[in-house]
Amino acid sequence: MSDVDTASGTDRVRAALQAASGSISRTRLLLIPLLLFDLLVFVVPMGYLLRISFAKRSVGGGALQKGTWSFDGYQYLLDSSVVGTVFRWTLLFGVVATLLAVAIGTLYAYAAWRASGTTRTILLAGVVMSMFTTLVVKLFAARLMLSPEGAVNDTLLATGVLDGRLLLVNNEIGVLIGQLYIVLPYTVLAVYSVLTGLDEGLVEAANDLGATPVRAIREVVLPHAVPGMAVGGIIAFAWSAGAFAAPLLLGSASERTVAIEVQNLLGQFNYPGAAALAVVLTTVVLVVLALGIAWLRRRGGLRDV
Amino acid sequence: MSDESPTRTDGAGETARPGPTTGQSLFRRVNVGRWLFRAGVGTVFVFLLAPVVVVAVTSFGDSITPSFPPAEFSTRWYESFLESSRWQRAARNSLIAAVGTTVLATVAGTTAALGVSNLSARAEGAVLGLAVLPLLVPGVVLGSSLLVFLGEFGLQQSYLAVIAAHSLWATPLAFSVVRASLSRFDPRLREAALDLGASPTRAFVEVVAPNIRSGLLAAALIAFVVSLQEFVMTLFVSGRDTRTIPVLAWNELRNTLDPVVSVVSTLLVLVVVLAVIIGTLVVGIERLAADT
Numbered sequence: 001m002s003d004v005d006t007a008s009g010t011d012r013v014r015a016a017l018q019a020a021s022g023s024i025s026r027t028r029l030l031l032i033p034l035l036l037f038d039l040l041v042f043v044v045p046m047g048y049l050l051r052i053s054f055a056k057r058s059v060g061g062g063a064l065q066k067g068t069w070s071f072d073g074y075q076y077l078l079d080s081s082v083v084g085t086v087f088r089w090t091l092l093f094g095v096v097a098t099l100l101a102v103a104i105g106t107l108y109a110y111a112a113w114r115a116s117g118t119t120r121t122i123l124l125a126g127v128v129m130s131m132f133t134t135l136v137v138k139l140f141a142a143r144l145m146l147s148p149e150g151a152v153n154d155t156l157l158a159t160g161v162l163d164g165r166l167l168l169v170n171n172e173i174g175v176l177i178g179q180l181y182i183v184l185p186y187t188v189l190a191v192y193s194v195l196t197g198l199d200e201g202l203v204e205a206a207n208d209l210g211a212t213p214v215r216a217i218r219e220v221v222l223p224h225a226v227p228g229m230a231v232g233g234i235i236a237f238a239w240s241a242g243a244f245a246a247p248l249l250l251g252s253a254s255e256r257t258v259a260i261e262v263q264n265l266l267g268q269f270n271y272p273g274a275a276a277l278a279v280v281l282t283t284v285v286l287v288v289l290a291l292g293i294a295w296l297r298r299r300g301g302l303r304d305v
Numbered sequence: 306m307s308d309e310s311p312t313r314t315d316g317a318g319e320t321a322r323p324g325p326t327t328g329q330s331l332f333r334r335v336n337v338g339r340w341l342f343r344a345g346v347g348t349v350f351v352f353l354l355a356p357v358v359v360v361a362v363t364s365f366g367d368s369i370t371p372s373f374p375p376a377e378f379s380t381r382w383y384e385s386f387l388e389s390s391r392w393q394r395a396a397r398n399s400l401i402a403a404v405g406t407t408v409l410a411t412v413a414g415t416t417a418a419l420g421v422s423n424l425s426a427r428a429e430g431a432v433l434g435l436a437v438l439p440l441l442v443p444g445v446v447l448g449s450s451l452l453v454f455l456g457e458f459g460l461q462q463s464y465l466a467v468i469a470a471h472s473l474w475a476t477p478l479a480f481s482v483v484r485a486s487l488s489r490f491d492p493r494l495r496e497a498a499l500d501l502g503a504s505p506t507r508a509f510v511e512v513v514a515p516n517i518r519s520g521l522l523a524a525a526l527i528a529f530v531v532s533l534q535e536f537v538m539t540l541f542v543s544g545r546d547t548r549t550i551p552v553l554a555w556n557e558l559r560n561t562l563d564p565v566v567s568v569v570s571t572l573l574v575l576v577v578v579l580a581v582i583i584g585t586l587v588v589g590i591e592r593l594a595a596d597t
Contacts, residue, residue, distance in 0.1 A: 027505075030420030034436060037476065042439050042447075045454035049446070052453055060434040103371035104349060109347040112594075123350060124594045125581065130353040131513045132577045134534035136551040137570040140558055141356030144363065144373045149375050151359070185353070193595040234441065242443020244537055249558065263541075266449060275453070278446040289441060290319070 028250060044136045053275035073276030083261065083277070091284070093172075094241035097179045101236040102229050104180070105187030109228070113186070113195040114203075124192070131185035138148040138181040139249045143169055146177065146250070166262075170252040178246030183239050187232030194219070194228035230296055234289055241285050357574050364567035376587075382564040392569060394546075395553040399533055402549055406475050406532035407469035411525045413472070414479030417510070418487055436480050439473040447473060448541030455542065462544025463487055470538035475528035480526060485595075486520020487513075519588040526584050 056068035057076075060261035077083045111125040131139070145151045146168035156162040168174050198221065206216035242260035258281045315534065317323065326519045356364055359373050364382060366375030386392050421429045439447060451470055491511065498508040536551040543552055557563040586594045 005365040027423045030416040030417075031432060034417035034420075034432070034476065034480070037409070037413050037472065038435055041451070041473055045450040046446075048454040048457075049450040058444055065550055082580055093380070108340070108346055108349050111342070121585075123346070123592050124590045126350050126353045126586070128581055128584075128590065128594060129357060129574075129577065131533060132530045132581060133357060133574060134551045134554075134570075136536050136554045136558070137360055137573065138356045140554070140566060140570065144359055145355060173350045182354075184349075190593050196591070196595045203451070229512070238443065242387040242445060244443075245555075259443055262445050262449060266452070271453065274449060276448050278443075282446050285443065286441065 002279075003179055007038045009296055049275045051178075051212040053279045054272055057270060057272050068274075073270075073272030073274075074143070074280075075272040076270065077276055082256075083258075086256055086258055086261050089255070090243070090259075090287075093179075093243065093247075093255075093257070094100075094237050097176060097183065097240035097243075098233050099238075100176070101183045101187045102178055104232045105184055105232055106191050106225060106229055108184075109188045109191035109195060110217070110225075111297040112192055112199070116296050127185045127188045127192075130181070131189070135174050135182050135245055139178050139245060142174075142178050142181060143250060146174055154223065172251070172255060174250035175243070175247045179240050182243075182246060183236040185231075186235045190232035190235065191225050193226035194225060198224045220298050226296070231295070233292070235294075237289065238285055240287070242281065306307035341361050347561055360570040360574065363564070364571040366567070382568045386565050386568045386572075389565065391551075391553065395548060395550045396569075398543075398547050398550075399466075400443065401464055402467045402471055402539075402547075403529045403532040406463065406471040406526045407525050409468060409472045409476035410479045410531075411521065413476050414481075414528075415483045415521060415523055418483035418570050419513075422487065422492070430528040432577065436477045440477055444537035445541070448538040448566060452541045460546055461542055464547055466542040467547055467549065468532075470542050471535050472528075473538070474535060477529040478531060479524035479528050482524040483520050485515065486517040486523075487520070490516050490550060490592045511577040518591075523584055523588045523593060528582050533573065533576065 052064060053073045054069055054071070055073070056065040056070040057072045058065050108123070108127070112120055112127075115123060142152075146171075147153075148165045148167065150168075152168065153165045153193070155161075157165070168177070202220050203216050206220050211219065242259050243257050244263070247255045247257050248260060258277060262274050262277050264279070265271075265277060361371050363375055365378045366379065367377035367379040368375065369382065408474045417432065421432050425434065448470065451466060452461050455463075455466050455469075460466055493507050494512055494516065498512040499505065503511065533549075534551065535549075536555065539549050539552050540555065543549060548556075550573060554569060557566050581590075581593075584590075
């Protein structure tokens with residue numbers, strides 16, 4: 001190999017390296033819109049909320065005394081007689097709604113995955129439609145259907161399942177049904193999307209080897225569905241512990257959630273109190289989610305979430 | 306090998322075939338289980354779609370208070386909608402917010418999906434985490450934080466505030482849809498274009514974009530629909546002049562049951578149906594369902 005060739009060879013390598021590193025750093029630049037957006041609209045506003053939770057409450061007009069530091073907001077939460085009760089109810093509600101959403105969502109996703117052709121399309125279209133319908137419409141319709149004179153009670157009476165009207169609104173049942181309307185489509189799709197990666201032939205193989213359908217589901221499908229169930233559960237819990245619209249529209253005063261309380265405090269211009277409550281709620285939700293993920297990881301059910 | 310069900314509609318279909326060692330009792334038990342399973346799935350399906358049917362039917366009712374099923378039918382509430390300047394204002398606001406969100410979320414989501422491809426696993430995880438985190442923070446908290454923060458600049462109740470709030474939800478979804486689409490794209494095609502002397506921009510426009518076109522369109526559609534239906538954050542950050550249809554509908558529902566709410570809900574559902582149909586035609590319902 002001559003010197004000239006070697007020189008041009010290293011030149012070429014250097015040029016290629018430069019081009020590569022240039023293209024890598026240019027690719028990194030593509031992250032700027034997302035990072036800038038999340039910084040300005042998410043990180044900084046949340047930081048500001050945290051700061052406000054440590055400000056002094058204003059005595060006269062105005063929502064807070066700017067530039068002051070105090071634990072007024074958190075003290076208010078501790079002194080309040082309702083916050084503790086509301087918190088307990090909200091978390092319990094979040095857990096129940098999550099378990100129901102994941103269980104029903106997994107069954108539905110499994111049905112859609114095993115179905116073929118038109119049936120699969122119809123089952124999936126139903127979920128996508130529901131997901132894309134604004135929750136105001138869903139809750140409004142739910143209230144119409146579930147009211148004592150609504151279609152659900154009428155049907156149950158007409159078919160003789162019931163001999164008296166059920167109270168399905170302004171109580172826990174109404175709130176739970178309303179919340180399921182909001183989170184169920186997401187749990188279904190989370191599970192469905194991981195099932196699409198599983199070969200249907202495996203289930204049939206299990207059946208051919210003599211496994212009962214239930215056993216085939218438990219030992220072949222469920223292990224594969226766990227990451228999807230986890231993602232669905234994470235979303236369901238975050239949104240149910242932060243439930244706001246369903247309890248307001250379908251519940252009564254005893255189904256008040258933390259999120260409703262935050263709005264009440266904002267309405268009373270107690271900004272430090274509202275901010276402190278929002279900070280505590282977010283922290284609790286994220287800690288519960290982190291614990292849940294860690295528990296699933298330790299049991300080896302999660303590869304990547 | 307013959308199965309008594311000609312169309313396999315659910316999970317238990319194939320499994321009901323009696324094996325050589327299993328007798329009639331197991332066959333019957335499996336059969337009962339299969340029908341229970343089908344009934345359950347059918348109930349959930351009805352449950353999911355019932356609201357759409359209910360609002361569509363009540364929108365054609367005649368009474369002052371919406372009831373289901375309505376006693377008499379009329380189109381009078383459609384006329385009141387067309388005459389109401391408040392609802393039209395809300396419809397315009399919804400459209401402005403949806404278009405703004407579509408642009409912002411699709412651009413931020415697509416660029417980020419392209420950008421993370423060359424990162425180390427850890428850095429990619431960090432970007433993903435940051436992008437997804439807003440989805441896990443309760444809407445009321447996000448709404449409150451935007452209200453107090455943007456309030457410092459007098460920007461609360463502006464279109465910008467509404468678009469920013471909607472994009473918090475739409476961007477991670479657009480990001481994940483485009484990323485899924487890119488994972489099906491062979492990166493060597495782009496490298497080939499670069500080797501042949503195309504600039505990165507030109508390689509994206511002429512090689513990458515056409516190959517992930519359906520993903521880009523799905524991302525834009527999802528962003529559009531997410532914006533149309535978002536409610537909780539909008540309730541906090543919008544004002545009288547910028548409130549969207551879901552917020553006005555909510556306000557009406559809190560006062561009286563205005564039948565126009567049914568009309569508006571029906572029209573909103575129609576727009577969504579249209580979007581889902583377009584999405585289905587472009588990428589197929591199965592991918593639309595799996596990628597979001």
